Amino acid sequence: MVLKNLNSKNTLIVIIGPTAIGKTALSIELAKFFNSEILSADSRQFYKELKIGAAPPSPEELNLIKHHFIGNLNLNDYYNVSIYEKEALVVLKTLFQKNNIVVMVGGSGLYIDALCSGIDDLPNPNPEIRKKINHIFDKEGIESLRFQLKLLDPEYYNNVDLANPKRLIRAIEVCLTTGQTYSSLRTKPKQKREFNIVKIGLNRNRAELNEIINKRVDLMIGNGLIEEAKELHKFKFLNSLNTVGYKELFDYFENKMSLDLAIEKIKTNTRRFAKRQLTWFMKDQEIQWMHPNEKEKIISYIEALK
Numbered sequence: 001m002v003l004k005n006l007n008s009k010n011t012l013i014v015i016i017g018p019t020a021i022g023k024t025a026l027s028i029e030l031a032k033f034f035n036s037e038i039l040s041a042d043s044r045q046f047y048k049e050l051k052i053g054a055a056p057p058s059p060e061e062l063n064l065i066k067h068h069f070i071g072n073l074n075l076n077d078y079y080n081v082s083i084y085e086k087e088a089l090v091v092l093k094t095l096f097q098k099n100n101i102v103v104m105v106g107g108s109g110l111y112i113d114a115l116c117s118g119i120d121d122l123p124n125p126n127p128e129i130r131k132k133i134n135h136i137f138d139k140e141g142i143e144s145l146r147f148q149l150k151l152l153d154p155e156y157y158n159n160v161d162l163a164n165p166k167r168l169i170r171a172i173e174v175c176l177t178t179g180q181t182y183s184s185l186r187t188k189p190k191q192k193r194e195f196n197i198v199k200i201g202l203n204r205n206r207a208e209l210n211e212i213i214n215k216r217v218d219l220m221i222g223n224g225l226i227e228e229a230k231e232l233h234k235f236k237f238l239n240s241l242n243t244v245g246y247k248e249l250f251d252y253f254e255n256k257m258s259l260d261l262a263i264e265k266i267k268t269n270t271r272r273f274a275k276r277q278l279t280w281f282m283k284d285q286e287i288q289w290m291h292p293n294e295k296e297k298i299i300s301y302i303e304a305l306k
Contacts (some may be wrong), residue, residue, distance in 0.1 A: 010096045010195035013302060014041075014112060015105040016273035017202035018279055020213045020285065022292030024057050026202065027105035029295050030302075032063045034101040039088060040069040041106025041115065044243055049232060052225045053245035055216065068095075075232070075240045082122070085114040096195065109280040116199075117190030125170075126177045133169050133176075134237075149173055153181040161276055166239060172284050198302055201287040210271050217267045220245070229253075244269045 013034075015027045031038050040046075044054035048071035056070055068091050074081055092115070095102045106112055115117070136144050145168040150157045152175040160167050171182040178185065204207075229249035235241055236250050245266050252262035281287060290298055 010100045011102075011302075011305075012092065012116075012197050013103045014116065014199045015100060015103065016109075016112060016199055016207065016284075016287060017107065017201065017292070018277040019055070019107050019270060020216050020274065021108065021202045021209060022202065023105050026295060026298070027103050028057075028061055028065050030101045030299070033299060034099070034103070035267060036096055036099050036101045036103050037066045037068065039095075039102060039104040039115075040067055040087050040230050041084075041088075041104055041108050041111040043084075043106075043108040043111055044240075045070050046079065047071070047240050048073065049171065050228075050240075050246075052220050052223055052228045053243070054183050056221070062112065065128075073240075075238050077233055080123075080125075081110050081114045082119050084111050085119050088115045092195070107277050108120050109277065116193065116197050120186045122174055122182075122185055123177050125173060128170065129173050129176050133172055137165055137169065138237075141172065144169070145169065145172065149175075152176070153183055153229075155181065156183040156186075159183075161275060161280070163272070165242060179289055196305075197286070198305055199284065199287040200282055200298055200301075202292045203289055204291055209274060209282075213270050213274060217245075217270060221263060225249070226259075244273055255263040258278045 013036075014029060015023050015030070017023050027038055030036070042054070042056075044050055045056040047054065047068055050056070051071075057067060062070065062179055069084070069088065092102060104112070104115065110119075133145070136148075142163075142165050146157070147163060149160070149168050149172055152172060156171050160171065162168070174180075174182045174185060225245065226249060229246050230253065232241060232246065233250055233253050236246075241247075241250075248257075248262040248265045248269065251257050252259050257265070288301060290301075
C-alpha cells in the first residue's frame, strides 16, 4: 500500500468493493469514528428516482452521516465522469477545511479513479452520433457494438469490459467524433492530488457474496422494485436506466419473459456485475483488501498510515 503525498495531513479514505459487499455500513461506521462525511462514487445512486434498484443508503443511514452525490441528479440530467471529478474535488476541498479525513465509498471504478488519479480530457458527447449508436444498440444488440469497436479501436476492444454497453458506446462515439482511436486519447498521466489516499477493498467468500446478492434482490422486490420500475418504464431509453434491475423488469413489462425469469436474471446479472467490479479493482495495487466485518482492523490500519 502506497500513500500519495505523504507530506499532506488531509486523507481520503476510499472504501471500494463490489455491489452488496457491505460498503455502505462500513463507510458509515468509519465516518462516525473519524467524525467525517461521505462522498459517494456509485454512479447509479446519483439519480434520485432510483430509490430501490440502485440500493442507495436508507433515509436512516443518510440521517446518521451527511452524504454527498446521493440522489443529486434527475434521470434525464446529462452527467459524466469528468463532471464528477470536477465537482467532487470542489466538495472535497470544502470538507477538508472542516476535517482532515473524508470517507469515499463506491463501486464505480471509473469514478473512483477520476477522483484519485484524474480523468483523460475527451470530447463531449456528440448528440447525433450518440443517437445513431444507441439506435444500433437497440436494434442489433451489444454484439453490434463490440464488432464496431473492434474495427475502430482493437487495442481498447481487448481491454474494455465487453459486457458494459455504456463503455462501448462512449468509445465508439469518441472514435467517430475525433477520427482517432479512443485508446490513443486516454494517455493523460495520473495526477498527483494534494491529499493522502488510503484505499480499502472489501471482499468476502464468493458463495457468501452470491447469497447476499440473491437475498438483497428478493428484499428489493419486496420493497417495491417492480412498482418503481413500472413508473420508470417510459424512460427506458435513458442511459441512466440501462442498468441491472431495471432492464430485466422492462423486458417483463414488454412480455419478453416471465416475472420469475426476470427476477432470476436480476440475480444472475448482479452476480456477474459484482465479478466485473472485482476484476476492475484487482488491477489496482494500492488497494488493501479486507473483510467488511473487520472494522477494528481497518481502523487500526488507517491510523497506522496517517
